[in-house]
Amino acid sequence: MLSLTEFCNWLADTSASHLFQEVLWIVPAAQSIHILAIAIAMSALLMIHLRSIGVLARDQTRSEIVDRFLPALWIALPVLLATGSVLIVAEPARSLRNPAFYWKMGLLLVGIVITLTYARPLRRDPSWWDETRRRQLASGIAVTSLILWVAIVFCGRWIAYVSPF
Known part of the structure; x- marks a missing residue:
């Protein structure tokens, strides 16, 4: 069984890693696309979530907003996976030996689960979150989700500043 350090060294020695390191535009392009996908x-x-809280688009249902904007998230996530993979292969030890990376990945899984938990009932019943009791829960989920996704972005940025273990 390879240790994490041995795996990072092996990955850094692959032809893909050498290509990503030697072709000067690949890493900056991947970083730029990654940042644009984060923005999307x-x-x-x-x-x-601002609709769920009641700050924006009150003239539209939660279901209409989810149907309009959630596909952008589901498109952005594979782009983030692809560009993040390029960044990891280019510099494996920078991410794979970094606690901020693991925090980011853990929070990302929780964020996806929360997002699915919010969106799934709207597929069956567009007015699901409109019931009085559920409206407060929807607002709580929205605030929690926003905090969580901001934390994911912060953890991603902190990968550059946290020392690997």
């Missing part, structure tokens, strides 16, 4: 994902989530 965060904008979609912000629109969905």
